[in-house]
Amino acid sequence: MMAINQxxxxxxxxxxxxxxxxxxxxxxxxxxxxxxELESHLRDQIDALMQTGLHTDEAFMIAIKRIGNLQAVxxxxxxxxxxxxxxxxxxxxxxxxxxxxxxSAFWLALAAALAFQIPTFFGVTPETHEWFxxxxxxxxxxxxxxxxxxxxxxxxxxxxxTVTGVSAGAxxxxxxxxxxxxxxxxxxxxxxLPMALWFLVGVxxxxxxxxxxxxxxxxxxxxxxxxxxxxxxxxxxxILTAFTVGMFSFIGLDLAWFAQQWIxxxxxxxxxxxxxxxxxxxxxxxxxxxxxxxxxFTPLFxxxxxxxxxxxxxxGRGFDVQRDVLIGLDLxxxxxxxxxxxxxxxxxxxxxxxLFDYLQLVLVGTALCVDLLALGAISGRIFELGITPNRVAAxxxxxxxxxxxxxxxxxxxxxxxxxxxxxxLERWQxxxxxxxxxxxxxxxxxxxxxxxx
Amino acid sequence: MQLSKDLMxxxxxxxxxxxxxxxxxxxxxxxxxxxxxxKGALNWTDGMMYPLLHRLxxxxxxxxxxxxxxxxxxxxxxxxxxxxxxxxxxQQQQWHVINDALNQIWRDLKRSSNDGYQPV
Numbered sequence: 001m002m003a004i005n006q007x008x009x010x011x012x013x014x015x016x017x018x019x020x021x022x023x024x025x026x027x028x029x030x031x032x033x034x035x036x037e038l039e040s041h042l043r044d045q046i047d048a049l050m051q052t053g054l055h056t057d058e059a060f061m062i063a064i065k066r067i068g069n070l071q072a073v074x075x076x077x078x079x080x081x082x083x084x085x086x087x088x089x090x091x092x093x094x095x096x097x098x099x100x101x102x103x104s105a106f107w108l109a110l111a112a113a114l115a116f117q118i119p120t121f122f123g124v125t126p127e128t129h130e131w132f133x134x135x136x137x138x139x140x141x142x143x144x145x146x147x148x149x150x151x152x153x154x155x156x157x158x159x160x161x162t163v164t165g166v167s168a169g170a171x172x173x174x175x176x177x178x179x180x181x182x183x184x185x186x187x188x189x190x191x192x193l194p195m196a197l198w199f200l201v202g203v204x205x206x207x208x209x210x211x212x213x214x215x216x217x218x219x220x221x222x223x224x225x226x227x228x229x230x231x232x233x234x235x236x237x238x239i240l241t242a243f244t245v246g247m248f249s250f251i252g253l254d255l256a257w258f259a260q261q262w263i264x265x266x267x268x269x270x271x272x273x274x275x276x277x278x279x280x281x282x283x284x285x286x287x288x289x290x291x292x293x294x295x296x297f298t299p300l301f302x303x304x305x306x307x308x309x310x311x312x313x314x315x316g317r318g319f320d321v322q323r324d325v326l327i328g329l330d331l332x333x334x335x336x337x338x339x340x341x342x343x344x345x346x347x348x349x350x351x352x353x354x355l356f357d358y359l360q361l362v363l364v365g366t367a368l369c370v371d372l373l374a375l376g377a378i379s380g381r382i383f384e385l386g387i388t389p390n391r392v393a394a395x396x397x398x399x400x401x402x403x404x405x406x407x408x409x410x411x412x413x414x415x416x417x418x419x420x421x422x423x424x425l426e427r428w429q430x431x432x433x434x435x436x437x438x439x440x441x442x443x444x445x446x447x448x449x450x451x452x453x
Numbered sequence: 454m455q456l457s458k459d460l461m462x463x464x465x466x467x468x469x470x471x472x473x474x475x476x477x478x479x480x481x482x483x484x485x486x487x488x489x490x491x492k493g494a495l496n497w498t499d500g501m502m503y504p505l506l507h508r509l510x511x512x513x514x515x516x517x518x519x520x521x522x523x524x525x526x527x528x529x530x531x532x533x534x535x536x537x538x539x540x541x542x543x544q545q546q547q548w549h550v551i552n553d554a555l556n557q558i559w560r561d562l563k564r565s566s567n568d569g570y571q572p573v
Contacts, residue, residue, distance in 0.1 A: 034503065034507075036527065036529075037480065037503055037528075037529045038500065038503060040479075040480075040481070040526055040527060040528050040529070041480050041481045041484075041499060041503075043526060044481035044526070045481065045499070048485075066498070066499045067498070067499050067500040068498030068499060068500040068501055069498070069500075070500065072498075072500075072501070073498075073500035073501060073503075073504065076501060076504035076505075077503075077504045077507070079504065079508075080504045080507045080508045080511060081507065
C-alpha cells in the first residue's frame with residue numbers, strides 16, 4: 001500500500017497525458033483534432049477507472065493500453081483520410097507572413113523581368129547582341145533574388161549596398177572589360193559568374209552574413225531544393241508556353257515572337273525570384289527532395305565511378321584522357337560532390353555511423369581516385385600542349401575538388417571510426433564553400449587580365 | 454469468450470450506427486454501451502473505433518460536432534443522418550437473414566442429433 005501511495009504522489013497525470021498526446025501527434029495521419037478526440041476518450045476512461053478505486057498511474061496505464069497500438073490506429077486513420085499522408089502545401093489566407101512574402105517576391109520578380117527587357121528598348125535584343133545577354137543574363141535575375149532575402153531577412157542598408165555594389169562590380173567586369181568576342185576567358189567568365197552571384201544570394205539568405213554554420217547548412221539545403229523546384233517550374237512554364245503558342249496558332253495568330261521575346265525571358269527571370277520564395281515557404285511543409293535523390297543515386301554513382309575506374313585501368317586508357325572525357329569527368333565529379341553535399345545536409349548529426357556512411361566513404365574514395373586521374377591527365381596536357389585558360393581553369397577546379405574530397409574522406413574515416421562527431425564533417429563542408437566561390441571570382445575577374453581577355 | 458476478428462469487424466458498423474441512432478453521443482459512451490450490450494464479450498480496441506466513426510462520417514451516415522459536455526470536457530458528438538438510418542435498416546434486414554438462417558441450422562442440428570445422428 002505504501003509503495004502505491006508513493007508512486008501516486010510522484011505521478012503527474014497532466015504531464016503524462018501531454019507526453020502521450022505529443023507521441024500520438026507524431027503520426028502523420030493523426031491531426032490535432034483527432035488527438036483531441038482521443039485525449040478526451042483517454043480522460044473519460046481514466047476517470048471511470050479511478051472511480052473503481054484505481055490510482056491515477058494505474059488508471060493511466062490501463063487507459064492507454066485500451067486505446068491500443070497507435071501504429072495500427074494511425075494506419076486506420078490513414079485509410080480513412082487518404083490524403084493526409086501526402087502533406088499539402090496549403091496557401092492558407094490565415095498565414096499572413098506568406099502573403100506578405102509573396103508580394104515582395106512578386107514585385108522583385110517583376111523587376112527582374114523588366115530588367116531583362118530594358119536593353120531591348122534601346123535596340124539591344126538577344127538576337128542582335130547575343131554576347132551581351134550571355135554575359136549579363138545572371139545579373140538580370142540573381143541580384144533580385146539576393147534583394148528578396150535582403151527584404152525578408154531585414155538586412156537594411158548594408159544588405160542593399162552589398163547587393164548593388166557586387167552586382168554593379170560584376171556588371172562592369174562583364175561589360176566594360178575589352179573582351180574579345182567568344183574567347184575562352186569570356187566563356188569561362190560567363191560560366192563562373194552565376195556561381196559567384198549565387199554566393200551573394202547565400203550571404204543574404206543566411207541573414208547572419210554567412211557567420212553561423214547552421215545557417216550555411218540551411219543555405220546548402222535551400223540550394224538543392226531550389227534547383228529541383230526551378231526545374232519543375234521551368235517544365236510547367238514550358239508547357240504553358242507551348243499551349244499559348246499552339247492554341248493561338250490554331251486560330252491563325254502567330255504568337256511565337258511574343259513567347260520568345262516576352263513570355264520565356266520574363267518568365268525565366270521572374271521564376272528565379274519566385275522559386276526562392278516558394279522553397280522557403282514550403283520548407284517544413286514538404287519533405288526535402290534533394291537528399292532523397294542523393295540517397296537514391298549515391299549507390300548508383302558509386303557503381304558507375306568504380307566501373308569507370310576499372311575500365312580505364314584495364315584498357316590502359318587512364319593516362320591518355322582526351323579533352324571531352326576530361327570535361328565529362330569533371331562534370332561527374334561536381335555531381336558526386338553534390339550527392340555528398342546533400343547526403344551530409346540531411347543527415348541527423350546525432351546518429352551513429354550506418355551502412356550509408358560507409359557507402360558515402362566508398363563514393364568519396366572512388367571520386368578521389370577519379371580526380372587524381374583527371375589531375376594527371378590535365379597536367380599532362382599542360383606540359384605537352386602549353387597553358388590555356390581552359391586548362392588552368394580545369395587544373396584549378398580539380399585541385400579544389402582534390403582538397404575538398406580529401407577533407408570529406410578524412411572526416412568520414414574519422415567519423416565511422418568514432419574518432420569525431422558528424423559536426424566536424426559539416427563544418428568542413430560549410431567552411432569550404434567560400435573556396436569554391438573564390439575560385440569562381442578568380443576565373444571571372446583575374447583570368448581575363450592574366451590571359452589577355 | 455473471445456469473438457473472432459472478422460465477426461467483430463462485420464458487426465461494428467451496425468452496432469455503432471445503432472447506438473448513435475439511440476441519440477447523439479460520443480466515442481467513449483459508444484464503447485461503454487457496446488460493452489454493456491454484449492455483456493463484455495465485445496471489447497474493441499478503443500482507438501480503432503475513431504477511424505471507423507470518421508469513415509462513417511465521410512460516407513455521410515453520421516454528422517459530428519464539438520460540444521462541451523456537462524463535465525466541462527470538450528467532446529466530439531456524433532449523430533446519425535437520414536442516409537445513416539437507411540443503411541442501418543438495410544443492415545438490420547441483412548443481419549435478420551443471417552440470424553434466421555443460423556437459428557434454423559442450430560435447430561436442425563439439435564433435431565438430427567436427437568434422431569441419433571452423430572456428426573463425424
